[in-house]
Amino acid sequence: MSLPTELCYFVAAILFMLSLKWLASPKTARRSVPISILAMGLAVVPTFIQRIGEPGGAGIGNTLAIVLGGLVLGSAIGFVSATKVKMTAMPQMVGLYNGFGGAASLLVAAVEFLYKTGHNPQGEIGHMSVGDSIPVHLSILIGGICFTGSMAAFAKLQELISGRPVQFKGQHYLNLVLLLAGIGLAIALTLNPLASWHLAAFLGLVAIALVLGWLVVIPIGGADMPVVISLMNSYSGMAVTATGFVLRNNVLIILGSLVGASGLILTRIMCKAMNRSLANVMFGGFGAAPIGPAAATGGTKGTVKEASVEEAAMVLQSSGSLIVVPGYGMAVAQAQHAVRELAAQLEKNGTRVRYAIHPVAGRMPGHMNVLLAEANVPYDQLYDLDQINDDFANTDVVLVVGANDVVNPAAKNTPGSPIYGMPVFNCEQAKSVIVLKRSMNPGFAGIENELFVHPKTMMVFGDARQTLTGMTAALKEAA
Amino acid sequence: MSPEGYWLLVFYVFMLAVAVGVELISKVPPLLHTPLMSGSNAISGITLVGAIGAAVFSGWDANGVLAFLAVTFGTINVVGGYGVTHRMLQMFKKQK
Numbered sequence: 113m114s115l116p117t118e119l120c121y122f123v124a125a126i127l128f129m130l131s132l133k134w135l136a137s138p139k140t141a142r143r144s145v146p147i148s149i150l151a152m153g154l155a156v157v158p159t160f161i162q163r164i165g166e167p168g169g170a171g172i173g174n175t176l177a178i179v180l181g182g183l184v185l186g187s188a189i190g191f192v193s194a195t196k197v198k199m200t201a202m203p204q205m206v207g208l209y210n211g212f213g214g215a216a217s218l219l220v221a222a223v224e225f226l227y228k229t230g231h232n233p234q235g236e237i238g239h240m241s242v243g244d245s246i247p248v249h250l251s252i253l254i255g256g257i258c259f260t261g262s263m264a265a266f267a268k269l270q271e272l273i274s275g276r277p278v279q280f281k282g283q284h285y286l287n288l289v290l291l292l293a294g295i296g297l298a299i300a301l302t303l304n305p306l307a308s309w310h311l312a313a314f315l316g317l318v319a320i321a322l323v324l325g326w327l328v329v330i331p332i333g334g335a336d337m338p339v340v341i342s343l344m345n346s347y348s349g350m351a352v353t354a355t356g357f358v359l360r361n362n363v364l365i366i367l368g369s370l371v372g373a374s375g376l377i378l379t380r381i382m383c384k385a386m387n388r389s390l391a392n393v394m395f396g397g398f399g400a401a402p403i404g405p406a407a408a409t410g411g412t413k414g415t416v417k418e419a420s421v422e423e424a425a426m427v428l429q430s431s432g433s434l435i436v437v438p439g440y441g442m443a444v445a446q447a448q449h450a451v452r453e454l455a456a457q458l459e460k461n462g463t464r465v466r467y468a469i470h471p472v473a474g475r476m477p478g479h480m481n482v483l484l485a486e487a488n489v490p491y492d493q494l495y496d497l498d499q500i501n502d503d504f505a506n507t508d509v510v511l512v513v514g515a516n517d518v519v520n521p522a523a524k525n526t527p528g529s530p531i532y533g534m535p536v537f538n539c540e541q542a543k544s545v546i547v548l549k550r551s552m553n554p555g556f557a558g559i560e561n562e563l564f565v566h567p568k569t570m571m572v573f574g575d576a577r578q579t580l581t582g583m584t585a586a587l588k589e590a591a
Numbered sequence: 592m593s594p595e596g597y598w599l600l601v602f603y604v605f606m607l608a609v610a611v612g613v614e615l616i617s618k619v620p621p622l623l624h625t626p627l628m629s630g631s632n633a634i635s636g637i638t639l640v641g642a643i644g645a646a647v648f649s650g651w652d653a654n655g656v657l658a659f660l661a662v663t664f665g666t667i668n669v670v671g672g673y674g675v676t677h678r679m680l681q682m683f684k685k686q687k
Contacts, residue, residue: 128634129611135627136618138683145677148630152637152669159640163647171650178646178659186666193667194674205675206629213635213668219661220638223645223654232648243594345628348635348668353605355641365601366608367637373612374631378624471621478624485682492685496621 120158121363127151128367132374138491155363199486200443203341203476204269207262210344214258217351221251222318224358229310240305247357249298249317254354256321257328258347264329265340269475275334277397284395287327294320331397335440335517337475339382339393346375378477385471385497387523387533398530414565416552421579424546424572425586428454431508433464435500437537438480439473441514441550441576450580451513452487457587466493468500468537470518497535505541512539512547512563514576520561530559545569548576626679633672639665 131148134140160179165172190209197205225248228238240248267273297317301310332340349371356364383390392398419427428434436455442448455465467489473480481494504510512519522529523536539545545568552564552573563569572579592600619627642661649655 129615132615135623135630138622141623141626141683142680144630145673145680148634149673155637156639156643159643163644166647174650174655175646178649178655179643179662182659182662183666186663187670190667190670191674194671194678197675202625202675206632209629209632209668209671212664213632213638216636216638216642216661216665216668219657219664220641220645223649223657223661226654227648231654243598342628345632348632352635352638355638357601359641359644361640362604364637364641365605367634369605369608370612371631371635373609374616374627377613377616378628469621476625477628478621481622482625482679485679488684490685491622491683494622
């Protein structure tokens with residue numbers, strides 16, 4: 113590396129850190145993307161200029177075609193997908209981008225390995241030291257798992273495959289055997305990088321990594337996807353770090369570590385918000401057994417109080433304070449704009465409206481915040497669990513829009529419940545509760561929800577968006 | 592620099608980067624967790640630097656195809672990641 117390029121990397125690393133620092137507040141967050149893009153340019157452009165005509169290369173023409181072709185194609189796909197994607201589909205889109213990052217790291221490591229083991233146009237017999245080998249194989253393993261794991265998460269969220277856990281007997285043993293086989297191949301290759309079987313072993317390693325990523329994610333249920341997406345985010349960073357070790361490139365090592373740390377922190381926050389360990393999320397198969405309608409109604413302790421749209425609107429009209437608790441159902445019904453319209457009407461009435469956002473509501477960290485921001489809800493009305501949970505007691509009405517497990521009192525008072533110990537909203541402490549729900553089917557986890565049969569609760573069944581629009585219309589008429 | 596010295600130095604860099612990362616990320620509020628994820632995701636597209644390096648020594652052989660895919664995937668990661676992050680951050684507004 114030449115000194116000017118190294119200096120550019122140095123400045124880029126500082127700018128990247130600054131961009132993450134600015135994400136700490138919504139006031140400065142908007143600046144963080146331009147500065148991050150600038151930093152990316154500072155890392156990529158000098159690399160391109162410096163390396164393009166490097167002696168011993170395959171010729172400027174070839175390199176230009178490969179690099180510019182990839183840049184143009186990748187930019188077009190990236191730009192169109194980022195512009196077109198709906199905010200409700202953001203979790204799978206972010207998952208997909210993660211996967212591409214992992215794949216890119218895997219490919220870079222693969223080229224490095226092939227080149228150094230003699231598969232190059234110059235026919236040079238290469239040399240791979242132990243220090244070269246270990247990061248290459250790590251990058252293959254982590255990048256491969258990240259790629260297909262993210263694809264599995266995408267397929268689940270896009271409902272290309274079932275969102276429910278896909279489980280079979282001996283699954284975890286199979287994964288363990290595959291992982292051990294992968295590590296075994298990596299060790300064998302590290303010790304004999306130029307053995308006659310190195311190409312077969314290497315392809316075997318790549319295949320194992322790819323299969324493993326898919327198998328590790330399919331037994332995880334849709335509601336646990338916030339954890340998976342965070343974890344894959346972390347893997348994509350770790351794969352970059354490994355690639356940085358391969359290429360002896362500090363900027364890759366530093367940035368990969370930043371991203372890896374970020375993903376791990378989010379993973380931990382998500383697990384904590386469900387009161388479950390990472391191991392339980394990965395291997396627990398949560399929500400595996402869909403509970404049939406018979407089982408769901410069999411154990412109901414109270415009676416469901418069903419209300420019409422107009423009745424619910426009357427309760428809202430006389431309320432001085434309202435807390436909206438959104439859940440994945442709001443995303444499914446695309447109801448965020450209807451929520452905002454209802455809130456605007458109520459605010460005209462003098463009602464104080466706030467939103468309570470659970471860390472694991474939706475399918476990725478911060479999913480609900482993004483949807484409500486899209487509907488122009490000011491961010492200072494969005495509250496975290498800890499900020500707002502003590503306020504339910506002095507609130508008139510709670511409006512639950514497509515949330516289930518995060519408002520289930522069983523988490524507090526039923527020790528046998530699968531979600532026992534998970535921090536949940538104290539909805540039942542408010543004066544009254546309105547729950548918008550498609551039907552009485554139990555939520556993803558298949559657990560009954562006492563809140564729905566609570567004496568304070570009225571259930572309004574139907575499509576959340578239509579119900580909300582109906583309530584807004586009723587309020588306008590009454591005004 | 593001796594190889595041992597190099598690796599030692601690099602591990603220092605790695606460790607410090609993780610420490611800085613933990614410090615910076617812990618301060619990001621839940622409100623911005625999605626942009627954080629998509630933004631840091633775009634940053635992981637820095638592997639593009641490696642992909643360009645991979646392209647330099649490849650003709651249009653198997654390595655060249657792999658390098659081309661690496662550049663393409665890395666660029667999708669960067670452009671798409673920044674694109675969605677920008678779109679989301681534009682939406683976060685304060686009450687007027």
